[in-house]
Amino acid sequence: MTTVSEFKIDLLISPKPELRNPEGDTILQDLLLRNNFDYVTSVSVSKVIQLIVKADDLDDAKNKAAIICDELRLYNPLVSSCTIRGTE
Amino acid sequence: MNVAIIQFPGTNCDIDTYRVFNDHLEVDATLFWHENTDNLEKYDAIILPGGFSYGDRLRAGIIAAYSPVIKQLKRLSLKGKPIIGICNGFQILVESGLLPGALLTNSNLKFICKWVNLKVEHNNLFTNSFQSDSVIRMPIAHNEGRYYVSDDKLQELERNNQIILRYSDSDGNTSLDNNPNGSISNIAAVSNANGNVLGMMPHPERASDSLLSPYSTDDGIEIFRSMILSLEVMLKE
Numbered sequence: 001m002t003t004v005s006e007f008k009i010d011l012l013i014s015p016k017p018e019l020r021n022p023e024g025d026t027i028l029q030d031l032l033l034r035n036n037f038d039y040v041t042s043v044s045v046s047k048v049i050q051l052i053v054k055a056d057d058l059d060d061a062k063n064k065a066a067i068i069c070d071e072l073r074l075y076n077p078l079v080s081s082c083t084i085r086g087t088e
Numbered sequence: 089m090n091v092a093i094i095q096f097p098g099t100n101c102d103i104d105t106y107r108v109f110n111d112h113l114e115v116d117a118t119l120f121w122h123e124n125t126d127n128l129e130k131y132d133a134i135i136l137p138g139g140f141s142y143g144d145r146l147r148a149g150i151i152a153a154y155s156p157v158i159k160q161l162k163r164l165s166l167k168g169k170p171i172i173g174i175c176n177g178f179q180i181l182v183e184s185g186l187l188p189g190a191l192l193t194n195s196n197l198k199f200i201c202k203w204v205n206l207k208v209e210h211n212n213l214f215t216n217s218f219q220s221d222s223v224i225r226m227p228i229a230h231n232e233g234r235y236y237v238s239d240d241k242l243q244e245l246e247r248n249n250q251i252i253l254r255y256s257d258s259d260g261n262t263s264l265d266n267n268p269n270g271s272i273s274n275i276a277a278v279s280n281a282n283g284n285v286l287g288m289m290p291h292p293e294r295a296s297d298s299l300l301s302p303y304s305t306d307d308g309i310e311i312f313r314s315m316i317l318s319l320e321v322m323l324k325e
Contacts, residue, residue, distance in 0.1 A: 019236065020270070022195050073150060073183070079190045079236060 005088065007053050007061035012083040013075040014046040021045060049074060058086050089319060092120040092131035094177075096141035096152045101174065105137045105293040112296055112309055115316055122157040132319050133170040134161060136177025138229075138291060148191065148232040149179030158184045170213060170315050171285045175230055178277075178287035187280055187287045188245070189237040194230070195270025201229040203302060204268055206276055206290060207256040210249040214279070214286045217314040223260045224253075224307035226290035228268060228276075233289040235271040235278070242273060253277035253288060286311075 015021045024043035032040045051068075055061035062084050069075060075082040091109050095102050102119060109117035118131070128134060142151040152158070158180070165171055165186055173181035181187040194200055208215050208222040218224065237245065245251050253276040254262045255269075262274040269289075277288035288311075295301055295308030 019192070020195065022193065022197050022270075026197065072154065074146065076147065076150075076183075076190055078238075079192060 004054050004056060007055055007058055007086050007088055009051045009053050009061055009065045009084060009086045011049040011051065011065060011069060011074060012046055012085065013049065013080050014083070015044060015080050017044070019079055053086075058088060062086050089132045089316065089323075090116040090118060090130070091133045091135060092118050092128055093135045093137055094120050094122055094157055095137075096122045096139070096155065096180075098141045098143055099137055099139035099176070101138035101176075101291065101293055105135055105174070108293050108296040108309060108312060113312060113316060120157070122152065122155040125156065128157070128160045128164060129169075131169075132323070133172070133315055134164070136171070136173040136180050137293065138175030138177060141176055141180065144176075144232070147183065149176060149181075149183040152176075152180045153184035158186075161186060165280065165282075165285050168282065168284045170319065172214065172311070172315070173285075173287040174291060174293065175228075175233075175289055178289055179232060181285065181287045186285050187278060188241055188250075189235055189278065191232050191289075192234040192236055192270075193232050194234050194268075199229070199231040200233070200268050201227070202268065203227045204276070204290065205256050205258050205260075205266065206253045207260045207262055209251050209254055212249070212252060212279060212283045212286075213318045214311050214314050215252060216318060217310040218307075221260060223256060223258060224310070225301070225303055225305050226292055226295040226308050228290050229294075230269070230289055233269040233271065235275045235289075237272060245275075245278060248281050250279045250281065250283075251275055251277075252279055252286060253290070 023045040028043040053061040109115045208218045254274040292308030292311040298304045
């Protein structure tokens with residue numbers, strides 16, 4: 001018998017590197033570099049959407065999350081990428 | 089003639105648009121709730137007005153893009169039905185794939201509300217009341233108006249004359265100095281390849297009465313008038 005469990009899935013939605021990331025640029029230029037943290041060379045701000053997913057196992061939960069991402073465009077593939085991470 | 093004005097939760101430019109059609113152009117307009125399943129085919133044109141559909145949650149326009157009415161719009165757009173998306177309406181058209189590209193957060197990370205100069209790049213269904221290369225004035229009011237397409241797609245838009253308006257100065261110069269939000273190639277309005285779907289960040293409905301313009305202009309109404317005049321010609325044919 002298959003047991004269904006709940007899994008915490010994080011969708012990390014990041015802007016594609018070729019696009020300007022003005023929020024990241026502001027953090028880099030006006031916060032980090034201005035305060036002499038000059039060992040940082042790049043900052044990019046992403047978004048995390050957390051889902052609790054009922055699934056047979058972690059892979060199943062990630063697959064289900066991937067389907068949602070693609071079918072409902074939780075991220076815009078033209079301008080961003082999506083990394084799916086999960087824990088039980 | 090009858091124009092449908094689509095309302096989503098959070099739409100707030102619907103009544104202004106309605107008044108422009110009914111009061112200024114004397115064209116019947118109907119407010120149409122997005123969950124209404126009536127056939128939109130009977131309307132001669134469809135407007136997606138501005139606002140903050142679904143509070144801009146997730147991404148401006150994305151939740152409205154999955155509304156039942158969008159399925160109808162996709163079908164009707166293929167039949168050549170004129171469709172205008174203004175501001176949040178433009179964001180909805182982009183998110184639903186009816187127009188190419190994406191609209192990102194303004195490069196200065198601020199909501200921008202100001203009057204801008206716009207160069208009319210091409211005369212089509214929505215701009216044929218203007219002379220080519222005219223400079224017109226309308227207000228913008230948005231947080232996510234930075235238009236983006238890939239370089240390849242940008243070239244395709246140029247080749248197909250799909251770039252309809254560009255941010256410019258009062259002489260029509262489209263330099264970076266005149267770009268309020270960081271849009272690629274100063275793009276303020278684009279059409280689909282067939283030219284019957286227009287998305288624009290500026291608000292023509294707020295620039296349709298000279299009383300409301302700091303310049304005593306009413307350039308915005310010409311966008312709607314162009315469409316109506318074109319439709320009248322099409323209906324006679």
